[in-house]
Structure formats: structure tokens, C-alpha cells
Amino acid sequence: TEANKGTARFAEGEQIPVTGYGTAQRKTMPKPLYTEATLLAAMETCGRNITDEKAKEAMKELGIGTPATRAAIITTLFKRDYIERSGKALVPTEKGLYIYEAVKDMQVANVELTGSWEKTLLQIEQHTLETRSFMHSIESFTSQVTREVLGLKFPAPKQHSLPCPKCGTGKVMIRPKVAKCDNLDCGLLVFRKVLNKELNEQHLEQLFSSGATKLIKGFKGKKGNSFDAAVAFDDEFNVTLAFPDKKRGKKR
Ligand SMILES: [Zn+2]
Structure with a gap:
């Protein structure tokens, strides 16, 4: 009848062919991070x-x-x-x-x-x-708390060090905020934050091995302007910004 149109009707024991199946892919979502x-x-x-x-x-x-x-x-x-x-x-x-x-x-x-x-x-x-x-x-x-806390065993933090380019004998220890030569007579110290940028370990490796990092994008100037620059040592191992020299590499 008209009313049964579109409604499946099965008799008991009837075999129905399955025409489609699959697995549904759903991901469990981690809890959102706190703000x-x-x-x-x-x-x-x-x-x-x-x-x-x-x-x-x-x-x-x-x-x-x-x-x-x-x-x-x-x-x-x-x-x-x-x-x-x-x-x-x-x-x-x-x-x-x-x-x-x-x-x-x-x-x-x-x-x-x-x-x-x-x-x-x-x-x-x-x-x-x-x-x-x-x-x-x-x-x-x-x-009890004091005993528990004092009993904590922390592994020595991973210490990366690079040969010091200034004194040649010391090791530059990379710490969270600075990189510092362990030779007290040398005292080479580089703050890892340059303007709005944090020098990562790769940058530091480039700086200490060749005297300059590769070009780092997205520095923010004082007026909010954005620019690209390399971080480099000057002759006295002070950290300076070096700008790409467009003429370099084009020999005439
Ligand atoms: Zn040194």
C-alpha cells in the first residue's frame, strides 16, 4: 500500500543480503589544554x-x-x-x-x-x-613529605656543549636561557633570546661553529616591523644581527 512505501519489511527467518559495510574511523580527542x-x-x-x-x-x-x-x-x-x-x-x-x-x-x-x-x-x-x-x-x-622530596632522583640534565670559538679551549655549555663558556678566563656568554626570537640548538651550533647563524625569519623590530636576519659574532664575540648582503655571490 501507499503507506508501506519506503519501509523495509522482513519476515522471520528471511535472509537479507548485506550490501555495504565498513569501519568508521573516529579519533579520541585529548583533553583540551588549559587556558x-x-x-x-x-x-x-x-x-x-x-x-x-x-x-x-x-x-x-x-x-x-x-x-x-x-x-x-x-x-x-x-x-x-x-x-x-x-x-x-x-x-x-x-x-x-x-x-x-x-x-x-x-x-x-x-x-x-x-x-x-x-x-x-x-x-x-x-x-x-x-x-x-x-x-x-x-x-x-x-x-614524610621532606623525606619523599629529598629522596627524588633526578637524572643529570642533558648537557650539550660546543667547542668555544673565542678561547679555543673551553666548552660552551648550552643552558635554557644562555650559552656560556666553561672557561672562566674566557667568559663568552650568549643570551639565547635575541629580540623576540629564541635561538634554538641548531642556531647556536651554527653560531659557535661558523660565527653566524643561517638567516632567521620573523624578527620583530621595536616598531613592530618584521624582518629577517642572521645572528652573528662581531670581532669581539658580541652578538650582532647580520643582514643578508644581496650583492654577495653575484660576482661581476
Ligand atoms: Zn671560551
């Missing part, structure tokens, strides 16, 4: 996942830090190179991830702890717990 705003919100509400009901109650209004200190905590993460900005996103640095892996299972990283302390302070306020017994538990906590 400063979402991290602040997460710090404020992190107590909500706590399982201990009383600690949860005590933490309800708390989260990590207080409204007055949360922004400062994030600033500290920047200062200590645990996170960096990529656009609006906050990206953990290698150092940050390392610390996270090292302490994530330790007491010092336990969010519930703040909650349990708040709970205990409430008990003291209500005279159901003695101050002395709280202090005793704080003392044992402190010694």
Missing part, C-alpha cells in the same frame, strides 16, 4: 572530585589556593618554567612534566589533603579535636 581562565576555574572546583564526603564538604568553597593566591600560583608556574604559553593555551614544559611525573603519587600532590586539614581545623574549632594532635600529624606529614 589561564580554565585553569583558574579548575583550581577553584577541583575539590568536587574528592571522595571523602567530609573532606569534600570542607573543600567545597576552597579548591586549590584562595581567590587571592590562585593567579599568583600560576605566575609561579611560569617563573619556574613549569608551563609556557602557546597562544592562549598553557603548555607544560619538559621540566614541568618531569616534576609532575616525579611527585604525582606523593603526599605533597594530594588534593584531598587540604580538604582533610580543613576538616581537622573545623574539629578544633568545635573542640572535638586537640590542637596538639593536629600539630603532631602535621609534623609527621612534614617529615
Whole structure:
């Protein structure tokens, strides 16, 4: 009939040929990176996942830090190179991830702890717990945390070094913010940040082996103008910008 048009009808036991199949490709998406705003919100509400009901109650209004200190905590993460900005996103640095892996299972990283302390302070306020017994538990906590942290074993950071072009005997040690000759009499020091650009290890290798980097694109001048330049040593091993000489290579 007209009403059945377009509707499949099967009888029991009937065999239906399958005319098409395939696998659907879906990707699981990683959690988006925090921005400063979402991290602040997460710090404020992190107590909500706590399982201990009383600690949860005590933490309800708390989260990590207080409204007055949360922004400062994030600033500290920047200062200590645990996170960096990529656009609006906050990206953990290698150092940050390392610390996270090292302490994530330790007491010092336990969010519930703040909650349990708040709970205990409430008990003291209500005279159901003695101050002395709280202090005793704080003392044992402190010694446990200190022991855990002091027991951390960090591998020596990867140290790249290059022969020093200035003194010829020292090694130039590449550190996060500077490259520095280990010969104290030489004292060659290069800051890795030049204007808005950070010299990567390749740049440094070029600079220390040949006296200049290849052309680096996208320097920003003081007026916001963008230009390309090489970073080079002058005769006294001061860092200067060198501009491509258009005539070079065209011999007449
Ligand atoms: Zn040197």
C-alpha cells in the first residue's frame, strides 16, 4: 500500500543480503589544554572530585589556593618554567612534566589533603579535636613529605656543549636561557633570546661553529616591523644581527 512505501519489511527467518559495510574511523580527542581562565576555574572546583564526603564538604568553597593566591600560583608556574604559553593555551614544559611525573603519587600532590586539614581545623574549632594532635600529624606529614622530596632522583640534565670559538679551549655549555663558556678566563656568554626570537640548538651550533647563524625569519623590530636576519659574532664575540648582503655571490 501507499503507506508501506519506503519501509523495509522482513519476515522471520528471511535472509537479507548485506550490501555495504565498513569501519568508521573516529579519533579520541585529548583533553583540551588549559587556558589561564580554565585553569583558574579548575583550581577553584577541583575539590568536587574528592571522595571523602567530609573532606569534600570542607573543600567545597576552597579548591586549590584562595581567590587571592590562585593567579599568583600560576605566575609561579611560569617563573619556574613549569608551563609556557602557546597562544592562549598553557603548555607544560619538559621540566614541568618531569616534576609532575616525579611527585604525582606523593603526599605533597594530594588534593584531598587540604580538604582533610580543613576538616581537622573545623574539629578544633568545635573542640572535638586537640590542637596538639593536629600539630603532631602535621609534623609527621612534614617529615614524610621532606623525606619523599629529598629522596627524588633526578637524572643529570642533558648537557650539550660546543667547542668555544673565542678561547679555543673551553666548552660552551648550552643552558635554557644562555650559552656560556666553561672557561672562566674566557667568559663568552650568549643570551639565547635575541629580540623576540629564541635561538634554538641548531642556531647556536651554527653560531659557535661558523660565527653566524643561517638567516632567521620573523624578527620583530621595536616598531613592530618584521624582518629577517642572521645572528652573528662581531670581532669581539658580541652578538650582532647580520643582514643578508644581496650583492654577495653575484660576482661581476
Ligand atoms: Zn671560551
